[in-house]
Amino acid sequence: DAGVIQSPRHEVTEMGQEVTLRCKPISGHDYLFWYRQTMMRGLELLIYFNNNVPIDDSGMPEDRFSAKMPNASFSTLKIQPSEPRDSAVYFCASSPGTSGPQETQYFGPGTRLLVL
Amino acid sequence: QKEVEQDPGPLSVPEGAIVSLNCTYSNSAFQYFMWYRQYSRKGPELLMYTYSSGNKEDGRFTAQVDKSSKYISLFIRDSQPSDSATYLCAMENGFGNEKLTFGTGTRLTIIP
Numbered sequence: 001d002a003g004v005i006q007s008p009r010h011e012v013t014e015m016g017q018e019v020t021l022r023c024k025p026i027s028g029h030d031y032l033f034w035y036r037q038t039m040m041r042g043l044e045l046l047i048y049f050n051n052n053v054p055i056d057d058s059g060m061p062e063d064r065f066s067a068k069m070p071n072a073s074f075s076t077l078k079i080q081p082s083e084p085r086d087s088a089v090y091f092c093a094s095s096p097g098t099s100g101p102q103e104t105q106y107f108g109p110g111t112r113l114l115v116l
Numbered sequence: 117q118k119e120v121e122q123d124p125g126p127l128s129v130p131e132g133a134i135v136s137l138n139c140t141y142s143n144s145a146f147q148y149f150m151w152y153r154q155y156s157r158k159g160p161e162l163l164m165y166t167y168s169s170g171n172k173e174d175g176r177f178t179a180q181v182d183k184s185s186k187y188i189s190l191f192i193r194d195s196q197p198s199d200s201a202t203y204l205c206a207m208e209n210g211f212g213n214e215k216l217t218f219g220t221g222t223r224l225t226i227i228p
Contacts, residue, residue: 004159041220042122042204042218042219042220042221043160043204043218043220043221044218045215045216045217048215056215091159091160093159104162105162105216106161107159107160107161108159109157109158109159110157110158110159
């Protein structure tokens with residue numbers, strides 16, 4: 001299995017532009033998570049899905065952020081308009097099922113976003 | 117106050133030393149406790165998990181949980197340069213909602 005796939009790996013954009021991050025979870029995994037990691041705040045959960053349905057989006061910073069999961073093999077995180085404070089590493093993770101944390105979350109390599 | 121506090125380090129120790137990494141937390145509902153390891157420019161990967169209080173050992177790694185003190189630890193024996201990474205603690209309340217709360221991570225360097 002190729003693991004969780006994220007694209008792009010790096011993104012540099014200017015303030016005000018739309019940014020779309022993409023994720024392909026591990027096949028057969030029911031849960032998908034979007035995280036943001038910064039030095040100051042660490043790893044923060046933004047939103048997670050179960051069977052393509054958003055379950056908890058309380059970590060989404062504001063309306064500029066949106067996430068979709070149109071099918072079991074694809075998810076997007078969109079920032080519109082982007083701001084310099086959105087600069088961070090964004091991780092996507094997936095996990096197999098509902099048995100609790102022993103169902104490991106498998107992380108992708110992350111997308112490094114820099115908003116100028 | 118953050119739900120999970122972790123000393124960011126950095127921590128540098130000589131090869132072969134015993135390393136102690138720690139987290140404290142405030143939410144008494146947490147029941148599952150995990151340690152993730154993150155190499156530079158990579159995603160985190162699960163190293164160990166423990167349920168409730170107690171110890172768990174896996175090779176050179178030992179995880180300890182003291183729920184009465186809301187304190188968890190990860191010990192690394194005979195540390196190796198390949199252990200150089202950022203270590204993140206994570207916690208979950210065990211109600212099956214899959215939502216993990218992470219510490220900020222401790223950056224560890226093992227000096228050959």
